[in-house]
Amino acid sequence: MDKQSAQERAHALHELLNTYNYEYYILDQPSVSDAEYDRLIQELSKLEEEYPELKTPDSPTQRVGGGVLESFQKVEHRTPMLSLGNAFNDQDLRDFDRRVRQAVGGDVQYVVELKIDGLAVSLRYENGLFIQGATRGDGTTGEDITENLKTVRSIPLRLKTDVSLEARGEVFMPKASFERLNELRLQLEEEPFANPRNAAAGSIRQLDPKIAAKRNLDIFVYSIADLGGTGIDRHSEALDFLEKEGFKTNKERRKCESIDEVITLIENLQEKRASLPYDIDGIVIKVDSLAQQDELGFTAKSPRWAVAYKFPAEEVTT
Numbered sequence: 001m002d003k004q005s006a007q008e009r010a011h012a013l014h015e016l017l018n019t020y021n022y023e024y025y026i027l028d029q030p031s032v033s034d035a036e037y038d039r040l041i042q043e044l045s046k047l048e049e050e051y052p053e054l055k056t057p058d059s060p061t062q063r064v065g066g067g068v069l070e071s072f073q074k075v076e077h078r079t080p081m082l083s084l085g086n087a088f089n090d091q092d093l094r095d096f097d098r099r100v101r102q103a104v105g106g107d108v109q110y111v112v113e114l115k116i117d118g119l120a121v122s123l124r125y126e127n128g129l130f131i132q133g134a135t136r137g138d139g140t141t142g143e144d145i146t147e148n149l150k151t152v153r154s155i156p157l158r159l160k161t162d163v164s165l166e167a168r169g170e171v172f173m174p175k176a177s178f179e180r181l182n183e184l185r186l187q188l189e190e191e192p193f194a195n196p197r198n199a200a201a202g203s204i205r206q207l208d209p210k211i212a213a214k215r216n217l218d219i220f221v222y223s224i225a226d227l228g229g230t231g232i233d234r235h236s237e238a239l240d241f242l243e244k245e246g247f248k249t250n251k252e253r254r255k256c257e258s259i260d261e262v263i264t265l266i267e268n269l270q271e272k273r274a275s276l277p278y279d280i281d282g283i284v285i286k287v288d289s290l291a292q293q294d295e296l297g298f299t300a301k302s303p304r305w306a307v308a309y310k311f312p313a314e315e316v317t318t
């Protein structure tokens with residue numbers, strides 16, 4: 001095949017493979033078999049062997065790329081990755097709501113989301129290309145785990161448009177993957193992980209991306225670190241924007257017109273908890289209006305415009 005045809009075919013394969021990856025890992029609605037996907041990956045790999053300039057960073061063949069690292073580089077977060085204040089009961093939620101309404105002096109809408117029990121990461125994209133991912137660390141300084149995050153199939157290597165942004169999300173290990181991993185570890189007489197969160201943390205901080213790639217990690221993206229210039233003025237719009245750009249967001253999100261609606265919704269979500277294919281440790285409630293979020297601002301370590309309702313610790317049956 002001549003170079004021009006190879007470039008055209010490689011471009012077509014990028015598009016096809018990215019679409020199939022999106023359908024499988026983000027929509028959970030694959031349109032081709034694994035065998036067909038693998039055949040196309042092999043075809044692209046052969047083209048990249050023949051014409052190395054075709055092996056671009058966002059090529060689907062580059063998900064499990066890097067060698068074994070000695071250690072992780074430090075990354076300074078441009079916007080601090082904060083933690084959330086906690087609420088443990090309805091009264092705490094009503095106190096939160098009263099403080100919010102006193103500060104903004106008007107109607108407040110909330111967005112209610114599941115609090116995923118994984119580990120928080122930041123994902124930086126330049127002109128649509130995934131260029132760096134990092135752990136939360138202490139909120140100001142995290143660790144560069146880009147190579148490991150590239151192995152998470154639900155993290156797009158290229159967005160739908162050439163936008164530059166920093167997204168935040170929670171990497172997690174689905175319950176079924178956690179059970180399978182621990183069965184394997186027991187067979188190999190290795191220490192099993194205590195829970196999916198520890199398994200995800202231990203997997204995403206592997207120095208060898210080939211090990212991380214086998215751990216079937218997943219992600220829900222839930223915010224954009226800096227919304228400047230996007231024209232977005234509500235958190236709910238930011239989530240829709242992230243979804244349109246190709247990120248995996250959690251569909252169990254609802255807008256509520258009052259704290260009473262929030263409390264009712266939390267009761268319903270708590271009943272769903274056991275049937276979810278991933279662990280959650282609470283519910284996140286955020287003021288939807290970004291203008292009101294700006295009015296409310298932050299305490300030393302948490303936003304005043306959000307709270308995490310924590311589920312009571314589950315009784316461990318001994």
Ligand SMILES: NC(=O)c1cnc(N)c2cc(Br)sc12
Nearest residue numbers: 082083113114115116222284
């Ligand atoms: N949807 C969300 O905002 C969300 C979900 N799950 C989490 N573990 C966290 C943590 C922070 Br901080 S926000 C958030």
